[in-house]
Amino acid sequence: MNMSEYVMIKCPICHMEKKVEIPTNLIDEAAHLTAVLIPKSIVCEHTFHAFVDKNFAVRGYQKTDFELPINIQEEKIEETTLLESELNDFENLKWNISPKNLKYIFRGIMFNKPTVFILPDSRSELKEIVERTINFLFNDTFKHNLTILLKSNYKKIKSDFKNYLVIGWEKILRDKDKIMNDQDMEVEEKIVRAFFRNASKTDAIINLEFEIRNIYKISQNVISIIENLEKDKDIDIMTLKDRLRVQFSLDLDIQYLRYILTIVRYYFKVYVPVNDSNEIQEFLDILSS
């Protein structure tokens, strides 16, 4: 058997083609497809995934700038259910809180961390606005333990929050579990940016609530697949992706699915017996250096 195969790879963005050497042992025999990461400078200047089957046939490509799922059964909330006061709250949020702050708060909640958000004393009017908007967004999904305090109040009762994740004004003040890593917060980044960029007040809110609910529901779908696995059996990430498509009509981007798996671990505290072939990435990184 050959140690490697030359496979014609075509970039899904610029369509440049090149033969790439892929070692045989990197293709998972048990999996239907293996996601091979093609870093930039291997074929062209783009980074993308090639999905390769057992016979080294390329079955598809995916850009690494992933998309949020679109084929969702869930329904968005009705525009008519939004109250005038809720619209105002969200407008206030948009104009007074940075995307960065919102992103940090979301991650704290979705990673199930008791969180304290400290506001400058001069922004006391924001306390209730943040509370109400967060309650609205996470209403029937993630339970949260978020405390919002003015800086002067926080200083007085600081010791009550020893084990908390502490978010300051646009910066992280304490993150013991190291969950705040700007490089791997792309999902939060995407949904928060979309909220800030949406010119329609109502759509911005409806879509944001929808994306949060999707993360919650899809995590539950993943858990139901994991729970039905044979005892002590692993599943590889591509098979999981396939099963989500077949059972729940979900076509998820691999990067988004990885995010969901983190939520399953951190929020739902469910063990995730999923194989993810990161060694392929390392191999191709060596090739490109």
Ligand SMILES: [Zn+2]
């Ligand atoms: Zn390209």
